[in-house]
Amino acid sequence: MSISAELPPRPVPRPxxxxxxxxxGRALGATSAGRFIAIALLIxxxxxxxxxxxxxxxxxxxxxxxxxxxGEFNLDGYADVFTWQSFVTLANTVGISLAKTIxxxxxxxxxxxxxxxxxxxxxxxxxxxxxxxxxxPPILTAMAWGMLGNPQVGLxxxxxxxxxxxxAPLINVYSYGGVVWHMMQYSVPFLFLLIVDAFRAMDPxxxxxxxMCGASRWRTFRTVTLQLMMPALTGAAILSFVRGIENFESxxxxxxxxxxxxxxxxxxxxxxxxxxxxxxxxxAISFVILVLLLLxxxxxxxxxxGRSFTxxxxxxxxxxxxxxxxxxxxxxxxxxxxFVVTVVLPVGQLLIGSFFQFxxxxxxxxxxxxxxxxxxxSGEFWRGFRNTMLLGLVGxxxxxxxxxxxxYVSVRTRWRGRMLIDGMAWLPWxxxxxxxxxxxxxxFALLPHAxxxxxxxxxxxxxxxxxxxxxxxxxxxxxxxxxxxxxxxCSRVHGANWLQTxxxxxxxxxxxxxxVGWVLLFFGIMRELSASVLLYSVGSExxxxxxxxxxxxxxxxxVSVIGMIMMVMVLVIRWIQLRLIKTRIGAL
Amino acid sequence: xxxxxxxxxxxxxxxxxAVDSVDxxxxxxxxxxxxxxxxxxxxxxxxxxxxxxxxxxxxxxxGNEVVSDAASKFVVPSERRRLGMVFQSYAIWPHMTVFENxxxxxxxxxxxxxxxxxxxMRALRLVEMERFAERPAPALSGGQQQRVAIARALVFEPKxxxxxxPLSNLDAKLRLQMGDExxxxxxxxxxxxxxxxxxxxxxxxxxxxxVVMDRGRIQQIGAPEEIYRRPVNRTVAAFFGxxxxxxxxxxxxxxxAGGRIQLDVAGQGWRGPCDAAAELTPxxxxxxxxxxxxxxxxxPDAVRGEHELQxxxxxxxxxxxGPTRSVFVDTEGGRINVxxxxxxxxxxxxxxxxxxxxxxxxxxxxxKEAA
Ligand SMILES: Nc1ncnc2c1ncn2[C@@H]1O[C@H](COP(=O)(O)OP(=O)(O)O)[C@@H](O)[C@H]1O
Ligand SMILES: [Mg+2]
Numbered sequence: 001m002s003i004s005a006e007l008p009p010r011p012v013p014r015p016x017x018x019x020x021x022x023x024x025g026r027a028l029g030a031t032s033a034g035r036f037i038a039i040a041l042l043i044x045x046x047x048x049x050x051x052x053x054x055x056x057x058x059x060x061x062x063x064x065x066x067x068x069x070x071g072e073f074n075l076d077g078y079a080d081v082f083t084w085q086s087f088v089t090l091a092n093t094v095g096i097s098l099a100k101t102i103x104x105x106x107x108x109x110x111x112x113x114x115x116x117x118x119x120x121x122x123x124x125x126x127x128x129x130x131x132x133x134x135x136x137p138p139i140l141t142a143m144a145w146g147m148l149g150n151p152q153v154g155l156x157x158x159x160x161x162x163x164x165x166x167x168a169p170l171i172n173v174y175s176y177g178g179v180v181w182h183m184m185q186y187s188v189p190f191l192f193l194l195i196v197d198a199f200r201a202m203d204p205x206x207x208x209x210x211x212m213c214g215a216s217r218w219r220t221f222r223t224v225t226l227q228l229m230m231p232a233l234t235g236a237a238i239l240s241f242v243r244g245i246e247n248f249e250s251x252x253x254x255x256x257x258x259x260x261x262x263x264x265x266x267x268x269x270x271x272x273x274x275x276x277x278x279x280x281x282x283x284a285i286s287f288v289i290l291v292l293l294l295l296x297x298x299x300x301x302x303x304x305x306g307r308s309f310t311x312x313x314x315x316x317x318x319x320x321x322x323x324x325x326x327x328x329x330x331x332x333x334x335x336x337x338x339f340v341v342t343v344v345l346p347v348g349q350l351l352i353g354s355f356f357q358f359x360x361x362x363x364x365x366x367x368x369x370x371x372x373x374x375x376x377x378s379g380e381f382w383r384g385f386r387n388t389m390l391l392g393l394v395g396x397x398x399x400x401x402x403x404x405x406x407x408y409v410s411v412r413t414r415w416r417g418r419m420l421i422d423g424m425a426w427l428p429w430x431x432x433x434x435x436x437x438x439x440x441x442x443x444f445a446l447l448p449h450a451x452x453x454x455x456x457x458x459x460x461x462x463x464x465x466x467x468x469x470x471x472x473x474x475x476x477x478x479x480x481x482x483x484x485x486x487x488x489x490c491s492r493v494h495g496a497n498w499l500q501t502x503x504x505x506x507x508x509x510x511x512x513x514x515x516v517g518w519v520l521l522f523f524g525i526m527r528e529l530s531a532s533v534l535l536y537s538v539g540s541e542x543x544x545x546x547x548x549x550x551x552x553x554x555x556x557x558x559v560s561v562i563g564m565i566m567m568v569m570v571l572v573i574r575w576i577q578l579r580l581i582k583t584r585i586g587a588l
Numbered sequence: 589x590x591x592x593x594x595x596x597x598x599x600x601x602x603x604x605x606a607v608d609s610v611d612x613x614x615x616x617x618x619x620x621x622x623x624x625x626x627x628x629x630x631x632x633x634x635x636x637x638x639x640x641x642x643x644x645x646x647x648x649x650x651g652n653e654v655v656s657d658a659a660s661k662f663v664v665p666s667e668r669r670r671l672g673m674v675f676q677s678y679a680i681w682p683h684m685t686v687f688e689n690x691x692x693x694x695x696x697x698x699x700x701x702x703x704x705x706x707x708x709m710r711a712l713r714l715v716e717m718e719r720f721a722e723r724p725a726p727a728l729s730g731g732q733q734q735r736v737a738i739a740r741a742l743v744f745e746p747k748x749x750x751x752x753x754p755l756s757n758l759d760a761k762l763r764l765q766m767g768d769e770x771x772x773x774x775x776x777x778x779x780x781x782x783x784x785x786x787x788x789x790x791x792x793x794x795x796x797x798x799v800v801m802d803r804g805r806i807q808q809i810g811a812p813e814e815i816y817r818r819p820v821n822r823t824v825a826a827f828f829g830x831x832x833x834x835x836x837x838x839x840x841x842x843x844x845a846g847g848r849i850q851l852d853v854a855g856q857g858w859r860g861p862c863d864a865a866a867e868l869t870p871x872x873x874x875x876x877x878x879x880x881x882x883x884x885x886x887x888p889d890a891v892r893g894e895h896e897l898q899x900x901x902x903x904x905x906x907x908x909x910g911p912t913r914s915v916f917v918d919t920e921g922g923r924i925n926v927x928x929x930x931x932x933x934x935x936x937x938x939x940x941x942x943x944x945x946x947x948x949x950x951x952x953x954x955x956k957e958a959a
Contacts, residue, residue, distance in 0.1 A: 208640050209679035211666040213693035213740065223692075227683045 039417045042405065043424070049466040050427040053439025057290075060283035060442045066276075077284030086266075086285065090292075093262040096251070097244025100180045104187035105237050109229075111192050111338065114331045116199035118322045126335040127196075128578060133342040134189035135574050137527035138182070139544050140563045142253040143551055144346030145182055147353055147560075149173030155349060155362075178254035183247055185342045187240050194236040198229055217322075238300040242293055246432035248530035263289045264434045264530065271438070271534065283442070286435040293430045347567055353560030375561045383539070384546035385565075387457060388526060391542060395464040396521040400514055402465065403472025410473075411480045422473070429470035436463060437531035444535075455537035463531045468521045475520070479513030519577045526566070590616050590651045590747035590780045592637060598645035598658075599632050606632045608804040609646070614748075617778040619771070623791040624801035625827070630784040631676075633801075634750050637782060638673055639666035651747055667696075672741030674751040678733040680725045686712070686736050687721040693744040711743040714773060731762050738770065748780045755790060767794055788828050792816065800824050820865055821952050825877045832878045832924050835955050838868045851951055857920025860897040862949035874951040880927040882948035885915055888939040897949055899924055899942040906934050917942050 061078065065071030080086070111130055115123050133141070148156050151169040160170040172178065206228065210220040226233075251262040256269070267286055270278035324331060353359055357366040375381050403425070409415060410422040428436060440463050444454040453459050529544045536545050543566060550559050592614040599607040607629040614620045622630040635641035637648060639655065642663065648656045650671070655664040681689055690711055694704045712718040715735035720728070728736065734754060741749055754770075755763045771794050774781050785791050791798050792812040800807040800815060800823075808820045819825035826833065836855035841864075844850045849864050853874060862876055878897075892898035901919030912927040915934050924942050928934065 203677055203679065205675040205677045205679035206681060208638075208666070209673070209675060209681075209740075210692070211640070212638060212671060212673040214667045214670070214696040214744070215692075216667055219696065224681060228681070230683070 035415060039409075039415060039421070042409065042421055043417065045402070046406070046421060046424040046469075049462065049469065050424050050431075053436055053443045053466070054290075054427065054431075056442040056446065057283050057286050057435070057439040060279060060438070061287055064280060066279045066445075077280035080278075080281045081284045081288055086288075089261045089263055089266050089285075090288070092255075092260060093245055093264075093289075094292075096176065096179055096183070096255075096260075096262060097241050097247075099176075100183040100187055100244055101237055101241045104184045104191055104240060105233065107184075107188050107338075108191035108195060108236075109226075109233070111188070111335065112196040112199045113225075114335060116196055118324050118328065118331060120324065120328045120331040120335070122332070126332070126339075129339040129343070130335055131189045131193055132339070132574065133185050134193065135523055135570055136343070136347075137529075137544065137566060137570070138186060138249040139527065139529050139547055140350065140566060141185060141342075141346045142182055142249050143547070143556070143559050143563060144349045144353075145173050145178070146253055146551075147359060147556060148345060148349050149178065153359070155352075158362075173254050174258040175254070176258075176260060178258075179250045179260060182250040182254055183244055187244070188338070188342075190243070191236050191240050194239065195229065195232055198232040202228060234303060235300065238296060238303075242296055242430075245289065245293060245296075246434075248432070248434055264432055267434050267438060268530070268533070271441075279442075282438055286438050289432065289435060290430060293432075297430060350560045350563040350567065353556060354564050356557070359556035359560075371557045371561045375558050375565075378558075380541070380546055380549075381562060384541050384543040387460075387540060388543040391457065391460055391464060392522045392525045395461055395468065395525050396518045398461075399465045399468040399472045399521050400476070400518050403469055403474075403517065404476045404510070404514065406469070407473050407476035407480055411477055425469050425473045427470075428466045431467075433463075433467060433528060433530035434534065436467060437534035440466075440531070441534050455540065457540045459535045460532060460540060460542065463535055464521075464525050464528060467528070467531065468524055471520060471524070472517050475513050475517035476510065479510045516577075519573060522573065523570070526569070591618075592748055592780065592782060593649045593652075594633075594637070594646065595648075596646035597633070597636060597643050597648060599629070599636060599641060600644050605804050607636070607643075610801075610806055612799060612806065612809070614780055614782055616780055619774055619781045619783065619794060619796045621783045621785060621791040621795040621798050622801055623785060623788060623798050623827075624807075626786055628801045629804040630786070630801055631752055634752050634782060634784050637748075638671055638750055639664065639669050670744075670747050672744070672746035672749045674734075674737045674741050674749070674754045676753045676756060678730075678737040678754075678757075680728070680733045680736055680740075682724075682726045684725055685721070686717065686723050686725060686728070689725055689736055690740045690743050693740065697744060707743055708739075711739040714742065715739045715769075730757055731766060734758065734766060738773075742773075742777070742779075746779075748782065749774070751781065751783045753785055754783075756785070756787070763790070764793075770794075792828075800827065802827075818863075818865060818950060819877065819952060822875050822954055825875070825950075825952055829879060830925060832880065832883075832922075834876045834878065834921050834924075836874055836876050836921075836951070838870050838872045838874055838951075840870055841868050843867075853951060855921040858897065858899050860949075861946050862897070862951050863947065864951040866953075868951075868953065872953065873955045874953055875955060877950045877952065878924070878944050878948065880914065880925045881912075883924065883926040883942050883944045885917070885926055885928050885932070885934065886941045886943050888941065890941045890943065892941070892943055895946050897944045897946055901940065901942065903934055903936050903938045903940060905936055 062073050062075070063071055064074055064076060114120050115127050115130070120126065148154050149171045151157060151172040151174070154169070154171070154173070156171060157169040161167060173181070202225070207220050207224055210224045211217075215223065246264065247262075248264045248268070251260065251265045252268065254260075255262060256265050261269075263285060267282045267289075270282045270285075352362065354371055355367055355369070356362055357368050357370070406421055406425045410418045431439070440459065444459050447453060453462065527544065528542075529548070532542050532545050533548060536542065541549075543562065547559055547562055550562070592612075594610050594612045597607060597610045598605065610633060612620070622633060624630055632641055636643045636656070637650075643656055643658050645658045647654060647658070650669060654662065655669055656662065681692075684692070687708055690708045691704050694707060699707070709718055709721070712721055715738050717732065717735045717739060720732065720736075725733070725736070734757075737754070741751075755766055758766060767790055783791075783794065795812055797809060798812050798815050799809045802823050808815055808824050810818075815824065816828050819828070822833065825831055834855055836853040839852040839854050839859070841849065841851050849867055850861050851864050851868060851874070852861050853859065853876060855876070864874070868874065888900075890898075899917070899919040899921060901917045901924070904916045904918045904923065906916070906928075907914040908930060911930060913930045913932065913934070915926045915928045917924045917926060917940060919942065926942055934940075
């Protein structure tokens, strides 16, 4: 028997391109010197993206003057942090995040249960609808809710006063309630996405066994379903809590006008709203928030250690869903209501706002297309649009490539130093955008003049890559974990060199994960505000910054127009994402 | 009173009929097994008895009390049917200890703590798991999980026990042992049991009666010996073991002593008498089932005895199986598989005779094509 006859066909060699690159790849991957260079390179890149801004924060918090100005080292920044005022800010931050996490979790559990375990009609569509708010840039809904819930001219209050004849406003979004409410619109779909698969994948036998033991539906839910979900729920809740602490848009739009301060807005204000800017205070309190987040993450780590239940079975059928009878229309209505409130209302407000002459005055003779004309002929809009698109395309691609390489090194190789690489890539996970922004602000300002990053698009690009790397590493890690080693070894045994192997694995097999991650990062860049607002300068504004500026000038009409344009982009991308990579959305 | 009665019970998923008009009565204390190939509707039937699946037709009663009637849309929910159930995946709750798993049905019934303690330990002793009471459930092997699942199903002394392929996730040796253990517990407690499996040897070893199902329909109900010896049709015949199925046609038919029916049949290159379940008319096509263990190999010059059937052919190949050797003989009527002594002297190409006592040949109606 001839062995060679049994082999699958060799990958077609492409001599011209691969010979050169292949030799390079072999040199990098196979020789120990090459491996050393590759690791050193990777460590240098990651260090610049995460360790560098972090150490610049530390430096800044200990240095009396702004970047580039001669000064001395002291602890004044930390002295300012340990004041009553800062304590209130800290309590606000934690309190608001708790206040939004708990109801969001309950709502997310309800939605996940409805959409994964009951026979509610049109569950597939509903799932797309209730997760949509997560993909809308928060700055858009913030501005829309600013218009809807404005105590004087907000649409909701106008309608309410028109119906009841009352003169008092129904709601005021510039309040604690407003901040919490706006955060919830993101927390609920975020938590939903994190927990729904756990609901879906659970072996229905575990619940049925309880029923057979005599337990009622409710008792089964309480003592079995919920208990089994507990590790997943705790993990998701803690993540949501962390994001609540990191949140910038909600407290900026609804807290600051009402005098409610949280750490992120405090950092922003001390740099942007005070004269002279309080850099030392900003960096010192940035460190405090980092320590806070580190504690939370450590607590989570301890809590969840060894507490994850494998409840998934390989059974072919989708778990038996609960028959709700007439109640399924109620659950359907509940999901629709959530969609209407979180998407239709704010988007509708933007739509209406974009067509009327003046915000707040909705009469037929005030209809106009002027705002669209103004926006489309505005150089600033087009510059922001170009910058956002450019940064989105390039940033998402580079971040995914970096994440792909880091994940590859940490899961697929035994290289020494891979733990360090993994750790450094994970570091920005804990850093709120605004904190990373401050770190880079210092970091770029201190670079030699020969490296002109400060105030350019490069500054934003590097910050976005840094912010996105943890996500891209996570997505690619789970993708590699699912690929069998055989594929890779088989490819190499059959004569493909390291680079060809990488290429085939990356492109042919891991591309769905790559695409999922890419789209998420693109969304992330499109919505990013907190780091951008610190790092932009004239000429490098992105759309979210353009919106901020217009909003600050009171131009709600043009804000609405740009909001509508961004909304259309969101819908198009989301649609493509759902079409192309339907099944992978849980990989988030 | 803990019998289970199914009357014309059906279940369809859309247009697909998974269970088709099943009639079955399980008597008190009886161990009945639903047996059939994967996908034939066994699990669905069991789940309808449990109330986890709704029957779209027919009526189910437990202990003479109707629990589900499709016509009047009457349903008693699972938790009020007082049934014990063992799932294929065991469904042991990983967030509880062994003790808490077994105690769950009692806690649901709000039994006092002392009694719970007592009953749980008794149930665990029954399955020899009392040493593991405080173990967290995920730290159990498959066999141990299975014991816990049985203890949990037994602990509240249900009227009826339902088991869905409880042994299929165990390795072969453990499967035999657990099966025997379970059967002895069941006999001791006198518990009515409805058991689902696709494994014929398991079904035969454990059951009082076996229900053979295929494509949602009951093919035959009977004691294991009867089903093995006297299948009613080709499907049932082919399902047990690896019988030789030989096409033939009826030459004559007569009733003999003891109400048995004997046929004279003729196949390609052979003829002789055999038994059948029903009277058939001459000329009808039948399949004659001959089990390998009933046949023997004789030399080329052998003459058949008075009550034997005979085929002449040559050995095509042999397979050593340990206790026996499978010898395949090509005859005019087709290839015949014979369980011969393991260390007999059989060479490929030898001319031999295959001899079978006529009482071991059993005819069912129809040919291979028709099945
Ligand atoms: N929920 C369901 N939806 C659609 N078809 C089903 C469902 N459950 C079972 N079936 C079908 O019913 C048939 C019987 O299934 P089942 O009772 O599980 O078979 P068995 O237990 O004998 O292997 C199978 O063909 C299966 O495809
Ligand atoms: Mg089954």
